[in-house]
Amino acid sequence: MRSYIVLGSLFLLALAPSGAVNAQPAPAATQAQSDAAEIGGVIKRFDTAIREQDLAALKSLFHEDKISWRATGHPSSRAWVEKATKAPVAALEDQGAHQFIGTPEAKGLALAERFGPPVIVSDGQLATVTFRYAFTENSKVSNWGAESWQMIKGDSGWRIVNLLFSYNLENVAPMPLDHLK
Numbered sequence: 001m002r003s004y005i006v007l008g009s010l011f012l013l014a015l016a017p018s019g020a021v022n023a024q025p026a027p028a029a030t031q032a033q034s035d036a037a038e039i040g041g042v043i044k045r046f047d048t049a050i051r052e053q054d055l056a057a058l059k060s061l062f063h064e065d066k067i068s069w070r071a072t073g074h075p076s077s078r079a080w081v082e083k084a085t086k087a088p089v090a091a092l093e094d095q096g097a098h099q100f101i102g103t104p105e106a107k108g109l110a111l112a113e114r115f116g117p118p119v120i121v122s123d124g125q126l127a128t129v130t131f132r133y134a135f136t137e138n139s140k141v142s143n144w145g146a147e148s149w150q151m152i153k154g155d156s157g158w159r160i161v162n163l164l165f166s167y168n169l170e171n172v173a174p175m176p177l178d179h180l181k
Contacts, residue, residue, distance in 0.1 A: 035122040035158075039129055039151065042158050043115060050113050053101045063152060063159040069096030070164050074145070077169040096163065097135070112136045116180040127151040127158065132179055133165065143167040144175040 042061055049058035059065045071093050073081065078089040097113070100106050116132035129151060134144040145166035151158050168175070 031124050036120050038158050055101050063161045067098050068162045071095040072166050074168050077172050080172045109137045125153050141170045141175050143169050
């Protein structure tokens with residue numbers, strides 16, 4: 001029987017049987033390339049799920065199918081929403097495309113999320129993915145900003161644990177031309 005002792009980021013294997021594991025870890029560059037390719041696949045599946053308005057497919061990209069999707073609006077966009085709805089808008093909200101997909105309002109719309117180049121930081125088990133995005137409805141930008149995913153690698157591959165995005169409403173703060181570069 002093996003037991004593990006966790007000290008910060010240091011893992012010690014105790015009580016390992018003699019002649020323990022001889023497996024060699026993958027070279028760091030190879031692991032990073034593999035992680036980037038696998039996470040790139042999640043981004044493509046995310047894109048497809050949004051475009052096809054497939055809530056089940058979108059949900060499957062999250063760890064244990066539990067969607068944790070939060071938004072933080074830039075002050076001018078929050079102020080516009082507050083004025084339009086006559087209700088306060090918190091700096092951090094439980095909000096995302098998963099709440100819009102499948103609604104009567106979304107049915108006739110062509111939805112898409114365009115992505116800038118992702119930045120992936122991974123240790124092979126935990127990854128943080130950040131990118132700029134533009135969310136479109138019928139090919140017109142409705143909001144844009146930055147997005148961050150925290151991911152873990154489980155038995156079924158990489159899954160999103162938390163998704164956080166900032167938003168600027170296009171009608172309040174038009175997207176800069178170089179935003180997705």
